[in-house]
Amino acid sequence: MCVVLDQFLQAFIKSHQIVSNLQFLYYPSFVHPTLTIEQTQKHCSDSEISVTPSQDSLAWFLVSESTPHMQASDLVPNTSIDQKAGLLSTVADASGAHRVDAVRWIRGEPIGKGTYGRVYLALSISTGKPQLVAVKQVDSPQVLRDESDQRQARFVHSVERVSKLLVDLNHPHIVQYLGFEECLGDYSRVLNIFMEYVSGSALGCCLREKGKFSEDVAKFFTLQILGGLRYLHSRRIIYRNLKADSVLLDRDGNCKLSDLEFSTREDKINKLPFTTVQRTLPWMAPEVICHQKEGYCVKADIWSLGCILLEMLTGKRPWYEDELIMITIKMNQNKRPPVPPDVVLSDLAMNFQNFNPDERESASHLKRHAYLKLSDGWRFQGFSG
Numbered sequence: 028m029c030v031v032l033d034q035f036l037q038a039f040i041k042s043h044q045i046v047s048n049l050q051f052l053y054y055p056s057f058v059h060p061t062l063t064i065e066q067t068q069k070h071c072s073d074s075e076i077s078v079t080p081s082q083d084s085l086a087w088f089l090v091s092e093s094t095p096h097m098q099a100s101d102l103v104p105n106t107s108i109d110q111k112a113g114l115l116s117t118v119a120d121a122s123g124a125h126r127v128d129a130v131r132w133i134r135g136e137p138i139g140k141g142t143y144g145r146v147y148l149a150l151s152i153s154t155g156k157p158q159l160v161a162v163k164q165v166d167s168p169q170v171l172r173d174e175s176d177q178r179q180a181r182f183v184h185s186v187e188r189v190s191k192l193l194v195d196l197n198h199p200h201i202v203q204y205l206g207f208e209e210c211l212g213d214y215s216r217v218l219n220i221f222m223e224y225v226s227g228s229a230l231g232c233c234l235r236e237k238g239k240f241s242e243d244v245a246k247f248f249t250l251q252i253l254g255g256l257r258y259l260h261s262r263r264i265i266y267r268n269l270k271a272d273s274v275l276l277d278r279d280g281n282c283k284l285s286d287l288e289f290s291t292r293e294d295k296i297n298k299l300p301f302t303t304v305q306r307t308l309p310w311m312a313p314e315v316i317c318h319q320k321e322g323y324c325v326k327a328d329i330w331s332l333g334c335i336l337l338e339m340l341t342g343k344r345p346w347y348e349d350e351l352i353m354i355t356i357k358m359n360q361n362k363r364p365p366v367p368p369d370v371v372l373s374d375l376a377m378n379f380q381n382f383n384p385d386e387r388e389s390a391s392h393l394k395r396h397a398y399l400k401l402s403d404g405w406r407f408q409g410f411s412g
């Protein structure tokens with residue numbers, strides 16, 4: 028193990044990116060949970076080592092002399108983030124976009140991949156106490172050579188447009204956005220999106236791994252998602268990208284809505300074209316897919332939540348039998364996602380998928396609905412509980 032450490036350190040020193048005095052090298056304890064604190068901590072020389080946002084492939088975290096109080100145990104992934112302490116300070120630039128001011132952070136291992144970029148675990152050392160954060164890194168191409176470059180550029184543009192709106196959100200069921208930063212990569216610019224780190228996995232992953240959930244567990248998650256939606260909708264914000272993979276779960280079953288970069292204010296909906304995120308299409312409301320010109324409202328998110336509820340109760344993604352093109356055709360024919368014959372849905376679950384958005388209940392009304400009420404003392408103890 029020490030050989031690996033030394034090789035890593037040598038490679039790192041050779042990169043000549045040096046700003047602060049490095050004292051200790053720590054293994055995050057989730058990499059080798061059996062290591063003791065003594066083993067995880069290794070003295071390094073007084074070499075000056077710098078950590079820059081473009082530093083690649085750091086499998087380990089480095090802790091600078093400015094944080095000597097830090098213990099390896101601080102690095103366990105469920106370290107909670109003190110949002111009020113202001114993990115990363117953000118400033119608005121001339122264009123009004125919110126960016127992180129002088130971020131110092133170290134990239135850790137990849138924890139996920141979406142349509143637009145990779146998400147990494149990272150350690151922020153901007154403030155006194157290092158904090159675990161998640162960083163979504165998105166390529167922002169300077170030359171638009173093909174459809175993929177155009178897609179990336181549209182995404183980056185969308186993020187710049189909503190960056191202020193995202194960092195201002197603050198709700199227990201919404202991933203906290205901490206700031207944004209653009210930096211120069213080898214061939215393109217890279218947009219870094221800093222977020223609260225959620226230490227579990229996506230709801231979609233759990234469904235793929237474990238199959239359908241018990242009805243109570245499905246209600247428990249639905250209620251939490253409704254909490255996040257009610258908060259967004261009360262600010263006239265439409266999420267637009269709600270799907271099982273955008274809902275992150277921590278180990279205690281707490282849900283957090285993530286991937287909000289496509290959110291928009293309801294009043295702007297008729298002015299902005301919405302590029303359909305292909306992966307999200309099976310969860311999208313018919314008015315978003317079929318009648319964009321007429322506009323749509325926050326109720327589109329209620330349809331998407333109905334799809335997630337259906338998925339939790341059946342273990343199958345919405346429109347599980349169909350390719351994307353077929354889904355669009357069926358939606359235009361006013362068809363709903365199919366329900367497997369052995370599943371009986373409550374009237375409420377059906378209401379989520381009313382074709383007329385005006386007849387779909389609001390998030391705040393649904394949250395109080397009797398069907399979703401859990402018995403007193405019910406606790407999350409696993410997906411089938």
Ligand SMILES: Nc1ncnc2c1ncn2[C@@H]1O[C@H](COP(=O)(O)OP(=O)(O)OP(=O)(O)O)[C@@H](O)[C@H]1O
Pocket residue numbers: 138139140141142143144145146161163202222223224225226227228229268272273275285286304306307
């Ligand atoms: N804040 C976070 N904390 C922990 N893991 C995260 C966080 N954000 C994202 N992830 C992980 O990274 C994965 C990819 O996230 P990302 O937001 O890029 O895409 P996505 O939600 O899967 O879909 P899309 O294709 O619409 O971008 C998630 O499924 C999740 O596993």
